[in-house]
Amino acid sequence: MxxxxxxxxxxxxxxxxxxxxxxxxxxxxxxxxxxxxxxxxxxxxxxxxxxxxxxxxxxxxxxxxxxxxxxxxxxxxxxxxxxxxxxxxxxxxxxxxxxxxxxxxxxxxxxxxxxxxxxxxxxxxxxxxxxxxxxxxxxxxxxxxxxxxxxxxxxxxxxxxxxxxxxxxxxxxxxxxxxxxxxxxxxxxxxxxxxxxxxxxxxxxxxxxxxxxxxxxxxxxxxxxxxxxxxxxxxxxxxxxxxQVKIVRLFGLIAVATVLVSIIGSLWLLIERVFFPSPTLAAGWTSLMLVLLFFGGLVTFMISLVLEYLSIIVLATHGKPIFFAVDRSIDRPLAAYFATESR
Amino acid sequence: MIILEHRHSHHPSRPHTIAVFGAGLVGGAIVRSLIHAGAVLASELPLDWRSGERQQQDLERIRQTILPNHRGGHLERLDLVWAAGKAGFGATWAELDGEMTTFENIIRWAVALHGSASDMQVNLHMLSSAGGLFEGQRFVNRESQARPLRPYGATKLQQEIFAQRHCTGMGLHIYRPSSVYGFGGPKGRSGLVNTLIQNATKHAASRIFGDMDTVRDYILASDIGSFVARGILTNVTLASISTLASGKPTSIMEMLRIIGRVVERPLYLKLESSPSNAGHITFSPSILPAHWRPTDLETGVRQTARHLGLYFERGPEGGDRAALFSVG
The missing domain is CATH 3.90.550.10 (Spore Coat Polysaccharide Biosynthesis Protein SpsA; Chain A)
Incomplete structure (x- = not known):
């Protein structure tokens, strides 16, 4: 048969x-x-x-x-x-x-x-x-x-x-x-x-x-x-x-910017001390601020990195797919019907 | 095939004999449910599928085992259960030929057996396949027509028609299960659920034939076992045809998520692009029998994983046939 x-x-x-x-x-x-x-x-x-x-x-x-x-x-x-x-x-x-x-x-x-x-x-x-x-x-x-x-x-x-x-x-x-x-x-x-x-x-x-x-x-x-x-x-x-919370990435960017500012500030301070020495009113204050900025920025950046990792894990746990295939060919009969109807 | 005896508490002198052909996933579940309900394993006899001559000899031996009970004036009722099948969903006509021939031989044998003891009530319980009969159809209800798309489904339909034509004077109950899963011992065919669980345990890849959105209806083998056993052992009125489905469509994607949750291991998958097994099959809840209460899918998958896990731990020596039919 x-x-x-x-x-x-x-x-x-x-x-x-x-x-x-x-x-x-x-x-x-x-x-x-x-x-x-x-x-x-x-x-x-x-x-x-x-x-x-x-x-x-x-x-x-x-x-x-x-x-x-x-x-x-x-x-x-x-x-x-x-x-x-x-x-x-x-x-x-x-x-x-x-x-x-x-x-x-x-x-x-x-x-x-x-x-x-x-x-x-x-x-x-x-x-x-x-x-x-x-x-x-x-x-x-x-x-x-x-x-x-x-x-x-x-x-x-x-x-x-x-x-x-x-x-x-x-x-x-x-x-x-x-x-x-x-x-x-x-x-x-x-x-x-x-x-x-x-x-x-x-x-x-x-x-x-x-x-x-x-x-x-x-x-x-x-x-x-x-x-x-x-x-x-x-x-x-x-x-x-x-x-994926956008604000976490924003904090990460702010942290990176803070670290960069502290590095630039430190360099500037070093150059000033070596080439343009001048008496300071409050010795160590600027250095302290730059150190705080550097480590503050670094810690914030690390936290935002951890949050980003956490967010990836949470989304994976939630089941965010890597890919998903679709067959849209099933729509054809209805597409043909609507096309005929609109004529 | 397996012969069981059951003595009703109110008629202990009148044994009720049940002969089950096929002790795979579904047949085994029926036997377990019968034993759980008080039936006793009487004997296990071979049935040859390859040689017609040897098959007739085997059937004669089965007849001799069953009928002395009747000649003794005790046996009032004989229930024959056909749950055998050697070929799977993708089988060819050639592979299904042997199954059809054996089925016809057993029906003729049952009719002859009934003819030789016409005062004995004989019922035939036949396991067919809703998946084979309604492949590619969704929202299958009482008005839906069986339209098999492949030899497997066509053979199941032929078997139903053959049984309806020949089993006159006998009680005929046809059960049409949807996609069956559950633990059926080491020899039975392994379906999607079992394969995925076993491969996840072994960290092996599973091949998926079908799309992630292929929607099917899954039922637990033990639910079928309980339903058929209740029909055999109690006087509950059975419809001539019972569709045993869950009425809840499940996509492959959902099944993968459930199995992933249950086994708590990654599932390694290889998706086969062959569309031959991608047809949807779903059933409307209105088609389900009145006393049919299917187990929730996640619970069923958990049960199956537990049974497979126990078998995996105990090894083949813990999974002999006696153990497979033991209760508890």
């Missing part, structure tokens, strides 16, 4: 949706039915892409969400319920969901309809047409509709960019479209303290954004938000721990 080894090539591009759930009982049914409508619409329009699964990750929710998550998994065959043993936080819940996904593309979104399922196709279109690996949703205007809070959010991101040198931080958003291979690889390497979006940037530089109308309905309606000052501090800490 003759048998040809062939790979299944007629399968569509699969999209997985991951939703961490913490207090979403009021929104989950509506969110799932909207996603179901998108799924039906794509099938009806003949898009070579299938919204294959929705993974609802119950992060030990504080309301009636777990029951609703199970009910939805029973009602919709594309919904998977995943219950975490305790509240691990949004990033670990997202990572857990991604590690249970097998789509070619993975969309992560919030439970509270802040992120509209209708925007998923726009993210996908941008990713395919620009050969990007990550597409973040970028708020077209204030998410919270209070200036103080929106400015605070932007200011925090700018400060983090300054400290870490990672310009992508300004684009970070929990509504994101990720290439499946990248999402699973980055999730695999994430440790307890790794900031997920920083881990993503270890794998790819092809990051795009799409402006969408994002509104924190929960905050606007109830004044409650998933974020508070302490959570913001935790985010900052994890961002700094996961990133």
């Amino acid at each position: 003759e048998w040809h080894l062939t790979m299944a090539s007629d399968s569509p591009i699969f999209v997985s949706i991951v939703v961490p759930v913490y207090s979403g009982e009021s929104y989950l049914r509506s969110l799932t039915s909207q996603l179901d409508a998108i799924r039906a619409d794509w099938r009806q329009r003949g898009l070579p892409v299938d919204l294959a699964e929705v993974i609802l990750v119950d992060d030990s929710a504080i309301d009636g969400s777990p029951t609703i998550v199970d009910a939805l998994a029973g009602e919709y065959d594309f919904v998977t319920a995943l219950h975490l043993m305790r509240n691990f936080g949004q990033h670990p819940a997202t990572i857990a969901g991604i590690l249970h996904s097998s789509g070619d593309w993975v969309v992560t979104m919030d439970e509270d309809l802040q992120h509209s399922p209708s925007d998923i196709e726009r993210l996908l279109r941008r990713a395919i047409l620009t050969s990007a690996d990550i597409v973040y949703a970028l708020p077209s205007r204030g998410v919270h509709q209070t200036r103080l809070r929106d400015w605070g959010s932007r200011g925090f991101k700018k400060l983090m960019v300054l400290l870490t040198g990672n310009t992508n931080i300004q684009r970070f958003n929990s509504f994101r479209l990720l290439r499946g291979s990248l999402a699973r690889a980055a999730s695999s390497v994430c440790g307890h303290e790794t900031y997920f979006d920083v881990a993503l940037s270890w794998f790819t530089r092809r990051v795009e954004t799409v402006k969408v109308d994002l509104k924190d309905h929960r905050f606007i309606e109830t004044g409650r938000s998933g974020y508070n000052f302490w959570r913001l501090l935790t985010h900052a800490r994890r961002l700094l721990i996961s990133s």
Whole structure:
């Protein structure tokens, strides 16, 4: 009997949706039915892409969400319920969901309809047409509709960019479209303290954004938000721990400059003493300062060197990869579809 | 092949005989679970795969070993477990020919055995392969059609069809496990997990066939053993076909990270660019049987590493067949 080894090539591009759930009982049914409508619409329009699964990750929710998550998994065959043993936080819940996904593309979104399922196709279109690996949703205007809070959010991101040198931080958003291979690889390497979006940037530089109308309905309606000052501090800490902190290198440079200044000063002092001797008012003061500068600079430089080594070890422990291969050829059918549609 | 006997506490005079064909990774796990549940190892008989004539002689000896129990008016139930297989995922038709012939011979033999003692309840538990049947398919659910892509999967499908056609009047239960890992003794085929653990221990390089993002579904052999043993020894209702998967896709990258964490040693890898084994295979949780509770991957890998470590320390003398089937 003759048998040809062939790979299944007629399968569509699969999209997985991951939703961490913490207090979403009021929104989950509506969110799932909207996603179901998108799924039906794509099938009806003949898009070579299938919204294959929705993974609802119950992060030990504080309301009636777990029951609703199970009910939805029973009602919709594309919904998977995943219950975490305790509240691990949004990033670990997202990572857990991604590690249970097998789509070619993975969309992560919030439970509270802040992120509209209708925007998923726009993210996908941008990713395919620009050969990007990550597409973040970028708020077209204030998410919270209070200036103080929106400015605070932007200011925090700018400060983090300054400290870490990672310009992508300004684009970070929990509504994101990720290439499946990248999402699973980055999730695999994430440790307890790794900031997920920083881990993503270890794998790819092809990051795009799409402006969408994002509104924190929960905050606007109830004044409650998933974020508070302490959570913001935790985010900052994890961002700094996961990133190679730029400020350490700055200290290293300052230290080197200090040592150089002390050496030049010492030489100048020596030349002055030998060729232009003059009586000094406070004997030894300048020499003492130069010695302090030299050793101070040297010690600071050594500390910054140790910190740099430590940073390399921490990043290696966090799982920063040496390389990661990608196959973007799977995008072709969808690229062809979008090209035909735009004609 | 291995013959076990089990006497139910409420019917001690009516022994229940279980004949297991194949004592590799999965077959061994089934035997261990049966022993753990109270079954007793009755005998171990050879079954020749090369010579048809010797195979018939071996089958006749097996029949004589099983049937006296029945003639004595005791044996009420016989469960036959097919967990044998000599060829792996990448086997050719030629390599699989012998396996298919042996399988057909055993099914015919089982049908004849049932015919000669029709008042005896005979069940056939057949281990197939979800990976072989659904290779290249993702989100496999109850509506998914088996579309094998290679001789291995096609042979498994042929075996299922053959069993369904011939095992009329007998109870037929087909189990389709996904990618199986676990400790199966020194002779069994070594899968991805075992190879990576063993090579890390020996500081040797492992060859990876597939991409780092090849997504598969892994299950622990002992989970299959417990599930099949429970189906044999209790009156739990089994579906005619049970897909034994975890429902959790795992990429090679994730597997490498888990194994690296467990063995706490560097993994030396050689990536093979051959795409022949790079197809994804994942299963929707909705396809899983009701009483199936697969072990979490990291826990399973830790268990496997511990068993392999013990075997490595004790050496071949500590890993004889009796020890492999011992409980605890």
